[in-house]
Amino acid sequence: MNVQNYIKLEFASKSSNEAFARAAAAAFAAQLDPTLEELGDVKTAVSEAVTNCIVHAYPEALGRISMRMRILEGNVLEISVRDWGKGIEDLEQAMKPLYTSGGEERSGMGFTIMESFMDKLRVRSAPGKGTTVVMRRSIRPRVGHL
C-alpha cells in the first residue's frame, strides 16, 4: 500500500501523555479534512490504545510507547500503538466486551470502543514481549469543501 505521509512518536507511559497522544493524532489526521465526528472517533480510539499501554503493559514502572501514524492511499488513516510491556496471555478473552484484568477503575470497554470507532483493528501480542495495536479508519472526502 502506498504510504503518502507518516509520523512516528515515542513517549513515556505516563498518564499525562494520554491527552498529548490524542492531540497528536488529531493534528496528524487534520490533513485528511475529517469531520468533527471522525476526529472524535480517532481521538477516542487512540486514547484507549495508549491508556492500555500505560495501565496494563507497564503497571509498575515507566515504559516506552511508540505511536506511528500513516496516511495510506484512498484517504486512509492508520495508527499503530506499540509497547514492550507485559503482553496479553489470552487475546480472545481480552477483546471481549466488559473483560478487564483491572479493578473498578477500568470498564473493560477499550477494545470494544476501538473496534466500533475504527474500520479495522488488529492486535498482536506476546506475553513478556509486548503488544501492538494497528487501527485503520478511512476518512470520507468532503466534496465542495475546501
Added chain:
Amino acid sequence: MNISAAYNAGRLTVFLAGELDQHEARHAMRAIDELLDEYMPRDCAMDMSALSFMDSSGIAVIIRTSRRMKELGGRAWIENPSKQTQRVLDASGIDRLVPVAVR
C-alpha cells in the same frame, strides 16, 4: 478536568467539564465520592454538557457512581452528553444500566 456541583431538594447535579480520561478518572471518582458523602442525595445527575472528551475510563466513573447511588437507595443518571460522549455511551451500551436524559 473540572468538577462542580449543585444540590437542591435531595437532588445532586454533578457538572463534569473538560476531558475525562484515565489520567483524570481517579480525581473524578474521588471528587464524586466526597460529594455523595457530603450530601447523601436521593438522586444524582451527572451533567456532561461541558465534557469535551471522554473515553472508557469515563464509563468506569459512571458505573461506579451509579453503584454508589444504589447503595444509598437512590438513582443516578446522565444528562446532556456532548456528541463525542454520546458516541462512547452508545458504543459501550451503558444506557442499558444508567439512563441518559437530554433536556
